[in-house]
Amino acid sequence: MKTRYKINEMTCSGCQAKVMEALQTFADNVEVSLHPAEAVIESNKRIDLEDLQHALSKKGPYTIQEITISANGAEELSEIAHHAVHSHNNNNEPPKQLEHLKGKYYCPMLCEGDKVYESNVGCPICGMDLVQIGGSTNNNEEQNHLKKLLIQSAIITIPVFFIAMFGMSHNSFIYKILPYNVALWLQFIGATSVLFLGRKYLKRAYISFKTWNLNMFSLIGLGAIAAYLFSVYVLLNLHTFHTNDHLPIYFESVAVIFTLMILGQWLEARAHQKTKSSLEHLLHLVPQKATLLINGSTTEIAIDKVQIGDELLVKPGEKIPVDGIILSGKTSVNEALLTGEPLPVNKEGNDEVLAGSINTDQSFTMKATRIGQTTTIAQIVEMVNKASLSRAPIQRLADKISGYFVPIVVLIALLTFIYWGFISTEASLLFGLQNAIAVLIIACPCALGLATPVSISVGIGKGAEYGILIKKAEALELLQKTNVIITDKTGTLTEGKPSLEQIIPMKNFSEEQLIKITADLNANSEHPIAKAFTDKAIDQDIAFKPTKMVANVQGKGVQGMINGKKVLLGNEALLKQNRLEISLEIKSKVTEIQNQGKTVSYIAINNEVVGLAVIHDALKPEVKETIAYLHSKNIKIIMLTGDHQLTANAIANQIAIDEVFAQQLPQDKLAMIESIQKEGKIIAMIGDGINDAPALAKADVGIAMGSGSDLAQDFAKITLLNNSFSNLKKAYNLSTHVMKNIQQNLFFAFVYNVVGVAFAAGVFYYAIGMLLSPMIAALAMCLSSVSVIANALRLRNVKL
The missing domain is CATH 3.40.50.1000 (HAD superfamily/HAD-like)
Known part of the structure; x- marks a missing residue:
């Protein structure tokens, strides 16, 4: 025998594996799926639900409910094992068994499955911000914090960058405003302040090295700290580096890199907040009240009070509160919210209706079969949420190279220190240290970060x-x-809406006359197809006026009296109801039109078909x-x-x-x-x-x-x-052009880095007798950034 179960709180592939492991102790044939979160167990004997729950509880905060089919075909769930709480009382509350996780954090990319963290230190795998469990969808505290950081960082970085770029020469106008030493110390204060603002990203860089999950945080952290520490050393030992050349101080690079990184984190936080708000908005599309029927009398109750099996009344124009089946009445339901199709669907006894769809026609009674988080619209929310989180982050080319580039640069810097500090004829610890630091500085990903x-x-x-x-x-x-x-x-x-493509006259009526008649018939209706007829009349400047004697025939069309004549507009069932015969010639024409994917309505006056209305979503x-x-x-x-x-x-x-x-x-x-x-x-x-x-x-x-x-x-x-x-x-x-441009930029950036690192390491020292001077290093870094920016600007001239 096969038995289906709903598994609560199974949220990722890690959970799925744990549930599978627990249930396989009871039977060999076990299937566990994430979407929907269910398990199917095939066994020769019935397994006690309490035993299954006991096994699951050892693996995590999972609960299990047996899914059964009632006499009317609806799915029903057993009570949650060990948690005797009626389901509808907790639809809008966090699961009790997860309360011990509230306030903790998880990676939105689920890099480590269902692992949680005590604080938002960033994911040790991908470096992304963690997400708080149980946080409010309206809580944008992190987004506001990052925005504040970005503004503070930008205010500090702009003057630091300005001083550095225009102060490369000792004769710069900058030093007519600020003393040379004061300008240097201002850059130090600015860079230090920006590092303090972005200190948590330094921690992420540290974690990436500690776990050896190298990413762009590793590259940026390494380059920025190397540049900062070396610049501080130079600043404190100006007499040692006294030269007519530009001092090897890179405070502006540190400030710019960290400001750009904070900008990226803020944009990421905005996107995540918008995602959560959108999910909340979707749930609000379901009405918050429902009309409960008890012994013929009606009572309005809150949506979270509805229970499975309750009888509800839905009036015309109201949104359907929960999923269910129609008990009595006939109507048309607009399910565009769930299916995307604009035309209302005819519903009658035993037909399924879904929460959030709109009753467009007549009152009906229904029986609730799915409530709260089990409704179709709630499942859509869940599917969207899971789909948006389940996809692994795309590693851009720069990130992929970082995994190799970072250890290579560190190795080159170490070898440079050993050679120039202990082996070469000019060996000294200070000389080796200076050249090793130069390697790390020139490798700082300025152009790479911009690429x-x-x-x-x-x-x-x-x-x-x-x-x-x-x-x-x-x-x-x-x-x-x-x-x-x-x-x-x-x-x-x-186009997304039904339009009246044409009216084909079949008797002694013109198309204009039939447009007027059908517009008169539909003038008081808001039905999408009715609007197609009135829109056609408006487009062709044909005057029409509402007729009072009109009746809607559920699922078949409309009929009414115009100028003393009985007019029918609808499908073949409407004609049969009025005992009208359709000729073979007309049937052949209708079939031809329907095979083109179009809808046909018959127009009959005084029991004779006088035209065909071709309705089409063009x-x-x-x-x-x-x-x-x-x-x-x-x-x-x-x-x-x-x-x-x-x-x-x-x-x-x-x-x-x-x-x-x-x-x-x-x-x-x-x-x-x-x-x-x-x-x-x-x-x-x-x-x-x-x-x-x-x-x-x-x-x-x-x-x-x-x-x-x-x-x-x-x-x-x-x-x-x-x-x-x-x-x-x-x-x-556009995608093709942009990616080609990025590849060119990365090429420029890495060529400059490779050549710069080679010069800084002294590869060409014995050939040309020089190492990379700080001035040339600064110019090379600046030139690499300029070349990247100039190449990117070429995209403005692309013709799409």
């Missing part, structure tokens, strides 16, 4: 000119490597050309849509989509992306709805349409502001 952010910054500005909003730099790195593009249909490939005009271009780059295009298969196939055939998957729910889209990623493919996902948000977050590059939902835009890394699908092509081209 990526400057190109990204210019690229982001260039994208904005074309209505392409780049929100995450890694998107520009990955988009040009994309193998597969997955696209939504409605609102992405199409393709955006630039879609076909853009997809052809992407195919030329060997990119596979897959369409995932919540629409019907016939409509999806018709659209796909028109624009040469490679694969089509219809009637896809949010979890289906997410599963598809995870499946393709396991094949080693890099995926870009483009969509516009809340239902696309989990997929956008999970994809390597999420791209949202500008007219789409706020949540889709928040979890996408790129937003196409003008809603044009052709901007996907421009974004791809």
